Amino acid sequence: MTESSPSIGTYVGIFVALILLTVATVGVAFVDLGVLNVVVALTIAVSKALLVALYFMHLRYSGSLNWLFAAAGVLWLVFLVGLTLSDVATRSWLQATGLSQF
Amino acid sequence: MRSSDAAVAHQFDDAVQQAEAARLGMWTFLLTEILFFGGLFTGYVVYRLSYPEAFAAGSHHLDVVLGGINTAVLIASSLTMAFAVYAAERLRRRGVMLFLTLTILLGSTFLGIKWVEYAHKFEENLVPGASFVSPEGASSHVELFFSFYFAMTGLHALHMIVGIGILAILLAAAFRRRDGKLNANAVEMTGLYWHFVDIVWIFLFPLLYLIGRHG
16 A cells, blocks of 8 residues: 655645644643633644644654554543542542542 | 655565555554653653652753753754655755754754753752752652653663664665665654654653643
8 A cells, every 4th residue: 555645845834833733732721711722732732742642753644553553642642641539639539539548 | 746765675565555554654654653652651640640749849850941942942943854755756865964963963062962961960969869869849850850850861862862873874874875866765664753753742741841830
């Protein structure tokens, strides 16, 4: 299977976008958005990661099997963080019921 | 446009299948790496939620300027790596050598800046252990933040060192190949690894350096 490859221009464009997003994330960090600070920071980080994965790592130009592998990695990371947080972040609930003695 | 590799191993039908197998193999390895770093990220999330002020205090002692420069340096190294792969696909030996060299230089710059940052931490008594001194007004949990800082950036730096080593091997191989038969697949696989290490830093930078920077 032959795949197309991004052009030099595309690579440079992605690079510029990544630098701009980096400047943005630093800039936004110095503005008080309360809880949104973390949300914005992670959103920008995920966007940068997507740009690197899709274009630099050629995922956009790859077959579905490559996509499956990449998605699987993310999926298991979501399980790891998600299930851990479902335990840790809800421990105060148990203490409130008085059942934490068990 | 894809080049064929110099040799096709006997278990593959053709060069294209061999290249695809290598690509899937590298992605599988990167999956394990996602979970490898993922464990540290999970620990970080748990303890940042537990001690938000201590983590913010610790973060303020990191140099945003150096961290930001390092982020730009690493992104640039991903660009030069992509150019190296582009040149390898087209069997342009000189292009490959040039961009591999630039990638190595940028990666080394990153490590140099990290070295400077680590040295500062030693001077400021912010290295976890017997010599750790909690900064004024901060709780003892700041040491936990720095444990995560050193563990995560240290593991990342280790990956950078290995990556630079592999790039050097590729560079030497390209240098010796005057017949023009470059192993483009090897350059591409190394590129995947290098971009992944860049992605890890893309998350490390805001999570470590940019906590509670406002106000």
